[in-house]
Amino acid sequence: MSIFPFAGRFDPARLFSFKGGVHPETRKFLTSDCAIEDMPLPSLIRVPLQQHIGLEAAPLVERGDAVLKGQLIGKACGPVSANIHAPTSGRVIAVGHFTAPHPSGLPVLTITIRPDGRDEWGPRLPRLRPEDASPEEIAAHIAEAGIVGMGGATFPAAVKLNLRAKYDLDTLVINAAECEPYLTCDDRLMRERAEEIADGAGIMAKALGVRDIIVAIEANKPEALAALERHKRALGHALKIRVVPTQYPMGSERHLVKTLTGRETPARALTAELGVVVHNAATAHAVHLACRYGEPSISRVLTVSGRGVARPANLRVLIGTPVAEILAHCGGLVEEPERLLMGGPMMGQPIQSPRVPIVKGTNGVLALSAAETREKDVMPCIRCGLCVQVCPMGLTPFELNTRVEAGDLDGAARVGLLDCINCGCCSFTCPSNRPLVQTIQHAKGRLAERDSRKHQQDQARRLAEARTARLEAIAEAKRAAMAKRKAEMAAKKQREAEAEALVAEAVEATSRKEATK
Incomplete structure (x- = not known):
């Protein structure tokens, strides 16, 4: 029985264009023909409790505890958070702070597990029959599985599915563009698991209550396209496949939505405000596993590539596997890499x-040699305007860079600092090798830090003012009580004086009467 709701309204042949973008050398040939292989159990697993946008999960285990595969070890906190599950069976050897897979290198709360080698499952999540489940039940099940956006954004998937309660949605877009160079994990997943991705897309469509489902795939993935078409026909799903141009950053959800529907997402708005929700192909596959087999988000497919690694590959890896063990499984490094990245070369973060x-949002580990990078001397800006031409957000990166270098964060914000999506097109095309995107990203962090500090100061001031007002109210109440007490005492004294005067008059009157007798 198909769970895809309605036929769509969009013409599959009609596409729209967006301004800017670049065409970097894809270099996907290194791994595009490498079938997905399961990596053996690592010797150690480190599971950060912050693998998603929002609040970090709260640990449910302590040092010395034995855990089973799929066991809940971190509980989501707040409306935007995600559950964390044990990727394999073993013993917890530490619950403490460890270096995060983030450019800052700052430590985050991490659960370290020593695998026991048995890979023994605990009780799985209850299987869900999406055909009979309500949208609320599907979203709750996906939240329980701890699924987040696996294209890199790591937004909790269930939060996106619950947007149906706030917006009038009509379209689910499965982002299969995979526009970053080198990365082929989504490509291989679509070739080998197209039916499961289509099923996951249908499940999410029902949770959203949308009428249209579109899978957007770049033109340089013919095998994946053929696999999706084959399973689409076999299953009879009302699912459209759109072949979009091979252009970076086609994988940006704003630009993908513009390409598919012609709808422009306003600055700092959600695509849901246009009626469109975007999910990654790998996220759809994770939803299929969670609903059909009760498997929480404990592993993912990623690409290991670059000339610096001995054997490029596409691997299914347990969440929490150290990068060093992944590289060792691929034959190690053939030379000291010029850049070691988590993710793609355009938006990936240095390791x-x-x-x-690796975490839920890790789609690649790249070891790039000097020949693959553009590590050249930085020269002054020549005002050529190329960065403006390629910026897909219509910004002026050179002006942003100038204002940031001058310390004018407010001026940078006025000309679009917060609208930058950090795609890296400006840095890629700059003939002077200016680190534009890095400067802009750093400035956004400084601005966020300043705003956070200002918010804390404002909050402290509000609390101080509230305390002062509360103390003044208490003092005023005390003064009023004292004044009331004084008035009561004065009245009492007045009454007593009057009574004494009456008694004295009575005594005097009695004395006069007795004297006249």
């Missing part, structure tokens, strides 16, 4: 230490 683990 501070190979000991850091």
Whole structure:
């Protein structure tokens, strides 16, 4: 029985264009023909409790506890958070702070597990029959599985599915563009698991209550396209497949929605405000596993590539596996890489230490040689305007860079600092090798820090003012009570004086009467 709700309204042949973008050398040939292989159990697993946008999960285990595969070890906190599950069976050897897979290298609360080698499952999540489930039940099940956006954004998937309660949605877009160079994990997943991705898309469509489902795939993935078409026909799903141009950053959800529907997402708005929700192909596959087999989000497919690694590959890896063990499984490094990245070369983050683990949003580990990078001397801006031409957000990166370097964060914000999506097109095309996107990203962090500090100061001031007002109210109440007490005492004294005067008059009157007798 198909769970895809309605036929769509969009013409599959009609596409729209967006301004800017670049066409970097894809270099996907290194791994595009590498079938997905399961990596063996690592010797150690480090599971950060902050693998998603929002609040970090609260640990449910302590040092020395035995855990089973799929066991809940971190509980979501707040409306935007995600559950964390044990990727395999073993013993917890530490619950403490460890270096995060983030450019800052700052430590985050992490659960370290020593695998026991048995890979023994605990009780799985209850299987869900989406055909008979309500949208609320599907979203709750996906939240229980701890699924987040696996394209890199790591937004809790259930939160997006619950947007149906706030917006009038009509379209689910499955983002299969995979526009970053080198990365082929989504491509291979679509080739090998197209039916499961289509099923996951249908489940999410029902949870959203949408009428249209579109799978958007770049033109440089013909095998994946064929696999999706084959399973679409076999299953009879009302699912459209759109072949979009091979252009970076086609995988940005704003630009993908513009390409597919012609709808422009306003600055700092959600695509849901246009009626469209975007989910990654790998996220759809994770939803299928959670609903059909009760498997929480404990592993993912990623690409290991670059000329610096001996054997590029596409691997299914347990969440929490250290980068060092992934590289060792692929034959190790053939040379010291010029850049070691987590993610793609355009938006990926530098890996501070190979000991850091991969997380739910990790779609690649790249070891790039000097020949693959553009590490050249930085020269002054020549005002050529190329960065303006390629910016997909219509910004002026050179002006942003100038204002940021001058310390004018407010001026940078006025000309679009917060609208930058950090795609890296400006840095890629700059003939002077200016680190534009890095400067802009750093400025956004400084602005966020300043705003956070200002918010804390404002909050402290409000609390101080509230305390002062409360103390003044208490003092005023005390003064009023004292004044009331004084008035009562004065009245009492007045009454007593009057009574004494009456008694004295009575005594005097009695004395006069007795004297006249």
